[in-house]
Amino acid sequence: LPFLDNTRGLVRTVQEAPLLSIDAPIDRVYTDHAGTCVIHDPLLERRIVVEKEGSQTTVVWNPGPTPAGGDFVDAHDWSHMLCVETANAVTAGIDIEPGRTHRMRTRLRLEAGP
Numbered sequence: 001l002p003f004l005d006n007t008r009g010l011v012r013t014v015q016e017a018p019l020l021s022i023d024a025p026i027d028r029v030y031t032d033h034a035g036t037c038v039i040h041d042p043l044l045e046r047r048i049v050v051e052k053e054g055s056q057t058t059v060v061w062n063p064g065p066t067p068a069g070g071d072f073v074d075a076h077d078w079s080h081m082l083c084v085e086t087a088n089a090v091t092a093g094i095d096i097e098p099g100r101t102h103r104m105r106t107r108l109r110l111e112a113g114p
Contacts (some may be wrong), residue, residue: 025064046111054104056092059085
């Protein structure tokens with residue numbers, strides 16, 4: 001799955017593994033990605049399904065463990081969050097002419113799961 005790595009100056013990279021595991025800061029723009037994303041949450045035994053419409057890229061980020069804790073109150077809070085953004089970023093930017101519109105939607109759904 002191709003992405004631009006924003007932690008390395010938008011270097012084009014390919015994710016070989018089917019699942020993303022987070023143990024360090026990540027900030028990725030998945031290019032040409034209009035599909036649904038699924039977050040597997042084994043701790044709460046659920047899946048968070050992110051359905052997209054009008055979006056050609058997906059941004060996934062997590063600040064990772066930071067020495068100062070970043071914006072989090074607890075230094076370990078980063079390990080309990082993941083931001084998945086419906087987007088048209090970088091290579092998929094959309095110019096909207098006067099009088100025209102573009103609709104972009106995100107639908108979140110919870111499913112039971114391991």
